Amino acid sequence: MERHRDAVKACTGIILNNEKDMNLQLLNRKSQPPYRIRWCICFSCVVVMLVLTSALLYNMIVRMNAPILVIECVSNDLGEGEVGDELQGSFNLKNVGGRALSFNLRAGCNCTSLKPLNGSVRPGEVQVIQVGLRVRDKVKAEKVSIEIRTNDPDNQSASMSFVAQSKTLVPIAPSEIDFGKILSSNGAQTTVKVTKVLNEGPTIIVNDSFLSAVEKTSNEKEIEYTVSVAKDAPLGRFVSSMSIKYENEPVFAIAIKGIVYPKVFATPNSLALTGRNDAVRFLISHFDGEALGDILRIEKPTWIELNSAKQSKSHYILEFSVYDVPDRTQKLHLIRVFFRDHADPAVIKLWSF
Helix, strand or coil: CHHHHHHHHHHHHHHHHHHHHHHHHHHHHHHCCCHHHHHHHHHHHHHHHHHHHHHHHHHHHHHHHCCCEEEECCCCEEEEECCCCEEEEEEEEEECCCCCEEEEEEECCCCEEEECCEEEECCCCEEEEEEEEECCCCCCCEEEEEEEEECCCCCCEEEEEEEEEECCCCCEECCEEEEEEEECCCCEEEEEEEECECCECCEEEECCCCEEEEEEEECCCEEEEEEEECCCCCCEEEEEEEEEECCCCCEEEEEEEEEEECCEEEECCEEECCCCCEEEEEEEEECCCCCCCCEEEEECCCCEEEEEEEECCCEEEEEEEECCCCCCCCCEEEEEEEECCEEEEEEEEEECC
16 A cells, blocks of 8 residues: 555656646746747848948948048238238148049138139149238238038038238237226226337327326337326226327227226116105125125115115115105205215215106
8 A cells, every 4th residue: 555655646746747847838938039029130130230231331432432622721821911912822622532522612702812713623633722812901901711612522611711911000909998897096007009100109099088098118110008097087887999090091999998986886876766656776885895894874865765774794785765856856866875994985876857
């Protein structure tokens, strides 16, 4: 009996092990893609690689057979000449491609001549372009841009520029003066250099009384002037000029601009009242960013009321309420804010209409 039981157990174990193996094989087959799907994926990858390779080869063949433009130029500065002279220069169009390069040229002004205007360049050859630029002005340099259109697929449009100057051109350095922020009690200074014409200096004329120009140094070629903004110049932004006049020459001008601030100032420092019950706000600062300290007093018309005064390290924010102006004949009304640590007050101008 025991032998019979052992035989039954052994057979049962074999059957169970076979069933487990079969189940594992079924699971492995289900987890793997079917043979046809795997074959399609591989085939698709091969097709994509062939397409990419063909595209790269096609681009290489096209580029080998395409024209390639290279521009060569020794200098684009044609030098100096008298008014009416045509100064000469040149540049090269080189074809380093495998096909003929065709080109068309167009100048940016009618003061320029180009030879040739169009044509073609064989592979490996160079076409010299002659440039003539006519001097038309005594005051400013003559500049021209030349547009180059070609059949180079990677460089269908290119450009070159040339410059020429008149011998009587009067360089002024700088051509514009921007003083920026100016403290009214200090004023400001800078220098300008003006080239002499025929060894003669110019006549200098400043167009505002708070500006001045004084000769500082002089040599055979140029004169250096000190340009100054006077102390206590009018507050606010200014735009002016300084004229430079030579005999038998046109008048040259230098633009001069800046903003004059008091030591303690309000932003905005001037405001137009719109009507009744205006609410206005001002930022009061120090020119050098110093602390203002406490407000000592505020001088203002009685119909203007201070609502709030917020202090920070470097400025105040003041808010006022403006009631109906009792006297409409008086157009300008002033608010003066005095601070403990500074003698100069901040002045605010209010205008009524």
